Amino acid sequence: MNTTRRKFLKSSSLVLSFAVGGKTFLLSPAEAYAQSVPLAVLNESDATTLEVLAEAIVPGARVAGIRNFIDSQLSADSENSLLMIRYLGVPAPFAGFYTAALRSAEKLAKTRHQKHIAALNSEELSQIIDDMAQGKVKDWQGPPAEFFFFVLRSDAADIVYGTLDGFERLDIPYMPHIKPEQSW
Amino acid sequence: MMNNAINSLDKVDLLIVGSGAAASIIAAKAAQAGKQVLMLEAGPERSNKDLVSSQLWARRLKWGGSPVEEEGNLKIGHGFNAGWGTGGSSMHHYGVWPRLHANDFKIKSLYGKGKDWPIDYEDLRPFYDRVQSEVGISGDEKLEKWRPEGAAYPMPGLPVFKQGELIARGFTALGRDTAPIPLAVNSQPYKGRNPCNYDGWCDAGCPTGALANAQTVYLPQAKVAKANIIHRATVTRILTNQKGDKVVGVEYCDEAGQSHKQMADVVVLAAFAVENPRLLLASATQAQPQGLANSSGLVGKYLMTHPAGNIYGLFKEATQPYYGATGGQLINQDNYDDKAARKGAFGGYQWLIANALKPNGLLGIANTRPDIYGPKLDAFMKQAAKHMATMVFVGDDLPLAENRVELSPNKDKYGVPLAKVIHNVQAETDLMCQHAVEEGKAVFKAAGAEQVWSGPRVGMHILGGTIMGTSRDNSVTNRYGQCHDIPNLFIAGTGLFPSSGAVNPTFSLHALGLQAVEYLLSEWAGIV
Ligand SMILES: Cc1cc2nc3c(=O)[nH]c(=O)nc-3n(C[C@H](O)[C@H](O)[C@H](O)COP(=O)(O)OP(=O)(O)OC[C@H]3O[C@@H](n4cnc5c(N)ncnc54)[C@H](O)[C@@H]3O)c2cc1C
Numbered sequence: 001m002n003t004t005r006r007k008f009l010k011s012s013s014l015v016l017s018f019a020v021g022g023k024t025f026l027l028s029p030a031e032a033y034a035q036s037v038p039l040a041v042l043n044e045s046d047a048t049t050l051e052v053l054a055e056a057i058v059p060g061a062r063v064a065g066i067r068n069f070i071d072s073q074l075s076a077d078s079e080n081s082l083l084m085i086r087y088l089g090v091p092a093p094f095a096g097f098y099t100a101a102l103r104s105a106e107k108l109a110k111t112r113h114q115k116h117i118a119a120l121n122s123e124e125l126s127q128i129i130d131d132m133a134q135g136k137v138k139d140w141q142g143p144p145a146e147f148f149f150f151v152l153r154s155d156a157a158d159i160v161y162g163t164l165d166g167f168e169r170l171d172i173p174y175m176p177h178i179k180p181e182q183s184w
Numbered sequence: 185m186m187n188n189a190i191n192s193l194d195k196v197d198l199l200i201v202g203s204g205a206a207a208s209i210i211a212a213k214a215a216q217a218g219k220q221v222l223m224l225e226a227g228p229e230r231s232n233k234d235l236v237s238s239q240l241w242a243r244r245l246k247w248g249g250s251p252v253e254e255e256g257n258l259k260i261g262h263g264f265n266a267g268w269g270t271g272g273s274s275m276h277h278y279g280v281w282p283r284l285h286a287n288d289f290k291i292k293s294l295y296g297k298g299k300d301w302p303i304d305y306e307d308l309r310p311f312y313d314r315v316q317s318e319v320g321i322s323g324d325e326k327l328e329k330w331r332p333e334g335a336a337y338p339m340p341g342l343p344v345f346k347q348g349e350l351i352a353r354g355f356t357a358l359g360r361d362t363a364p365i366p367l368a369v370n371s372q373p374y375k376g377r378n379p380c381n382y383d384g385w386c387d388a389g390c391p392t393g394a395l396a397n398a399q400t401v402y403l404p405q406a407k408v409a410k411a412n413i414i415h416r417a418t419v420t421r422i423l424t425n426q427k428g429d430k431v432v433g434v435e436y437c438d439e440a441g442q443s444h445k446q447m448a449d450v451v452v453l454a455a456f457a458v459e460n461p462r463l464l465l466a467s468a469t470q471a472q473p474q475g476l477a478n479s480s481g482l483v484g485k486y487l488m489t490h491p492a493g494n495i496y497g498l499f500k501e502a503t504q505p506y507y508g509a510t511g512g513q514l515i516n517q518d519n520y521d522d523k524a525a526r527k528g529a530f531g532g533y534q535w536l537i538a539n540a541l542k543p544n545g546l547l548g549i550a551n552t553r554p555d556i557y558g559p560k561l562d563a564f565m566k567q568a569a570k571h572m573a574t575m576v577f578v579g580d581d582l583p584l585a586e587n588r589v590e591l592s593p594n595k596d597k598y599g600v601p602l603a604k605v606i607h608n609v610q611a612e613t614d615l616m617c618q619h620a621v622e623e624g625k626a627v628f629k630a631a632g633a634e635q636v637w638s639g640p641r642v643g644m645h646i647l648g649g650t651i652m653g654t655s656r657d658n659s660v661t662n663r664y665g666q667c668h669d670i671p672n673l674f675i676a677g678t679g680l681f682p683s684s685g686a687v688n689p690t691f692s693l694h695a696l697g698l699q700a701v702e703y704l705l706s707e708w709a710g711i712v
């Protein structure tokens with residue numbers, strides 16, 4: 001590994017293994033997003049809905065690489081998953097939990113505004129998120145909307161605030177014993 | 185998938201299911217006494233090098249075995265409360281180690297509720313004192329005026345940072361006291377282990393050795409005394425003789441799906457409060473159709489979790505909530521002893537004060553206000569990361585037979601029925617919790633917090649399910665965790681508690697473990 005690369009990993013927030021063209025690379029989710037690393041589990045439409053919602057709930061989630069983070073964790077077995085959902089009493093595998101709720105949100109946007117969720121203006125999107133947070137949604141399939149909101153908000157907070165970069169953003173010391181730069 | 189061919193392995197003296205807190209002390213003492221000890225651990229092998237300081241990586245310490253189905257108005261949160269791999273849940277535990285109080289052992293006699301223990305505080309006191317000296321606890325027994333009698337703490341209390349000082353101000357304003365929280369965390373070097381750095385990474389596991397857990401204290405001792413652990417070895421059945429009055433070993437499945445029979449003179453179940461009864465129930469035979477060690481019909485019953493909830497506040501002053509240990513800086517037990525003091529309510533509670541906070545994770549800053557999102561969230565996070573304070577109440581759970589572990593019709597990949605757990609709290613517990621929350625808010629207001637709010641009620645720790653007692657009419661085991669029906673089968677851990685008390689249970693389970701292993705070793709010839 002060259003020095004710049006090592007330096008990047010040292011200062012980076014969260015480094016995971018991503019598969020690109022049959023090879024595995026160590027990247028932060030933000031880097032994976034910037035490099036458009038292909039998704040393994042989510043389809044493009046679900047990933048777009050995911051990042052639109054996550055960005056609106058926790059600003060910064062998109063460039064922090066929420067789509068690549070969730071996608072990479074959904075392709076890990078549940079024992080190795082870094083997602084909070086693993087200890088919230090939802091049986092693995094977790095992909096269906098996410099995709100069912102994401103498709104319900106997209107359907108809600110279409111029913112209410114005849115648009116994809118990504119095309120909503122900020123007011124329309126906020127209303128949908130408010131209603132999800134309060135469980136005031138009709139024809140919702142998958143996990144309860146308010147629970148999904150809680151989980152997605154936590155996931156987004158994980159990558160925006162729960163990393164070395166996130167602590168820096170909050171101007172608080174990270175003080176690690178072992179830095180989260182290594183891949184397990 | 186399980187491979188049906190069974191490989192029979194040589195007999196060992198003592199086989200322990202699990203490698204967590206309870207297993208580790210029993211393994212160390214038995215191996216030191218010359219017994220051949222084998223621990224079978226369902227999870228992966230882990231060393232301190234794996235304890236990455238991150239709330240994300242910390243999740244890999246959580247339960248990764250067969251799912252547990254849960255029901256009730258206060259779920260036990262098995263996925264969160266149980267760990268796996270070397271050291272079990274002790275690896276993500278925070279080291280808050282208070283003692284049970286004398287009245288915790290006698291709630292039936294004193295209040296007509298739940299169950300009495302077959303022992304009292306004085307029986308356990310010498311074992312608390314010895315474990316305390318072996319493990320190392322920091323605290324101040326003089327300031328901790330609620331603490332039952334016992335040897336002085338071997339280390340002074342940990343320092344109090346700004347967050348603790350501010351909350352203490354609220355207690356003082358209401359004429360109340362606080363004391364350094366008793367922590368199995370080193371305030372100074374102790375028995376070759378490092379002192380704490382006060383960086384708040386305890387939830388991710390403490391790789392420095394400052395926090396006492398199975399991997400820092402008893403597992404290394406067990407290893408030196410030649411005890412072995414086989415990882416990725418999931419015990420699927422406990423094996424008995426035909427009559428069903430003697431255990432002969434266990435069946436387990438390895439990582440490759442190969443099934444093995446491991447024979448042993450004595451078996452200790454130390455697989456935590458849900459897996460222990462699950463294994464007993466799932467090991468039913470013709471001789472014991474209700475499950476092993478279950479002539480009482482009580483296996484799985486009286487399952488408990490401590491009802492708990494956080495108070496949060498934002499202060500004008502900087503609170504430095506990132507400093508300190510996750511377990512907290514201070515303790516208050518003013519409302520602990522009189523469990524019937526509050527009208528219509530039952531149970532005492534304690535406050536664990538000024539827990540170190542991280543921005544993310546289930547207990548992190550962001551999730552304390554799930555109602556804030558969008559552009560307002562960043563402003564909240566920036567303020568809270570420097571000005572927030574918290575404390576958590578931990579209350580008694582009333583032991584009830586209907587709160588239980590039973591077998592689900594659904595099975596895991598080994599063909600073993602899943603555990604189904606039903607846990608509800610009653611109105612009197614609910615009232616105790618409401619009282620605690622109101623009191624906590626009053627303390628924060630008196631401390632000068634500008635905003636005060638409370639978190640949801642949660643289940644903290646898992647206890648009961650294989651309770652100890654005086655006879656097979658009222659319990660699964662005797663005071664040593666020895667099954668009434670099967671003398672060479674022991675149970676260890678919080679599952680033995682007939683009542684929950686309102687303190688964190690790991691110190692007590694060690695004291696019980698020490699008492700049990702000394703009995704086992706002294707009575708060995710008559711037991712095997
Ligand atoms: C976040 C958190 C913080 C905590 N903080 C505190 C605290 O500050 N103070 C305190 O007193 N307590 C605390 N606890 C509780 C503490 O962790 C437990 O009380 C304690 O670890 C229980 O010990 P045990 O030996 O019974 O179980 P564990 O330590 O969990 O060990 C059980 C082991 O058995 C293994 N196992 C399970 N099933 C099988 C099977 N079928 N075959 C083989 N192996 C199996 C598991 O993988 C596990 O390793 C905390 C818990 C959590 C989750």
Ligand code: SF4
Pocket residue numbers: 369379380381382383384385386387389390391392394395508509510
């Ligand atoms: S705060 Fe202390 S006990 Fe906790 S992880 Fe850091 S050094 Fe270990």
